[in-house]
Amino acid sequence: MYKQTSLLECCHFDKLTLINEDVRNAVLIEQQLKKVDAILPLACLTGAPLCDKDPITARAVNFEAIKTILAKRNPDQMVIFPTTNSGYGVGEEGIHCTEETPLRPVSLYGQLKVEIEKIILESGNSITFRFATVFGVSPRMRLDLLVNDFTYRAYHDRFIVLFEAHFKRNYLHVRDAARAFIYGLENFEQMKGEAYNVGLSDANISKAELCEVIKEQLPNFYFTEAEIGEDVDKRDYIVSNKKIEAAGFKTEHSLSYGIKELIKGFQIIKKSGYGNI
Numbered sequence: 001m002y003k004q005t006s007l008l009e010c011c012h013f014d015k016l017t018l019i020n021e022d023v024r025n026a027v028l029i030e031q032q033l034k035k036v037d038a039i040l041p042l043a044c045l046t047g048a049p050l051c052d053k054d055p056i057t058a059r060a061v062n063f064e065a066i067k068t069i070l071a072k073r074n075p076d077q078m079v080i081f082p083t084t085n086s087g088y089g090v091g092e093e094g095i096h097c098t099e100e101t102p103l104r105p106v107s108l109y110g111q112l113k114v115e116i117e118k119i120i121l122e123s124g125n126s127i128t129f130r131f132a133t134v135f136g137v138s139p140r141m142r143l144d145l146l147v148n149d150f151t152y153r154a155y156h157d158r159f160i161v162l163f164e165a166h167f168k169r170n171y172l173h174v175r176d177a178a179r180a181f182i183y184g185l186e187n188f189e190q191m192k193g194e195a196y197n198v199g200l201s202d203a204n205i206s207k208a209e210l211c212e213v214i215k216e217q218l219p220n221f222y223f224t225e226a227e228i229g230e231d232v233d234k235r236d237y238i239v240s241n242k243k244i245e246a247a248g249f250k251t252e253h254s255l256s257y258g259i260k261e262l263i264k265g266f267q268i269i270k271k272s273g274y275g276n277i
Helices: 026-033 048-053 055-072 108-123 146-156 174-186 207-217 242-246 255-266
Strands: 078-084 126-131 133-135 159-162 168-173 194-198 204-206 222-225
Touching (some): 048 108, 078 108, 078 174, 133 255, 159 207, 204 207
Parallel strands (some): 133 168, 159 222
């Protein structure tokens, strides 16, 4: 499943140029920046477990490499950076986190994202997107993301034991995440200089509520609760996406749609020895 083939379907695009290199190579970065109008830094060690496993590389890739990009770029070049709304940490019950809500990251992953976002916005000519927890089928799909993971377990095992079942968070389909980048590029002048929450406004739900949504499509799925673990990022918050909606961006793919799509995908995907860490 996790092989080096996720970009094969893009090879027919004449304007696509591939460079198989390391984002920490400052000389190469400086050379390549001269050829572009917009920069979308996507290289990242994603998630708290992976960053905790290799904190030195996490800081080098998630923080220092992006600082290098900012130092080497032309001030006229656009930057759109994906960060995470897990930086909100533990929210206040019943109160939506807006872009003005104080950021309280718990994990190294969240801390690095918050630190570099501040530097990016201060550098000018930039936008940051605080993405909700992403879900949905894609060429290089992550199964450690909550909706994908729960749907996978519901389809294959038909049973989940939940910890922190009442913890809430927001969700976003992977194609809507991609659409947000395009929208940011097309509306850069009106949006620049700001951070934006990006997620489904009707999907601020708990883990238990997510399981109920999955159960609507997989009736033989059962779940229960037990104190068997904890979220390293302590993600428990609800999010307001009104700012980006006011800028004109609307999501197109619902949570139920994504779960239906995932169930189809899991009929195709076979279990393998590859993992996310």
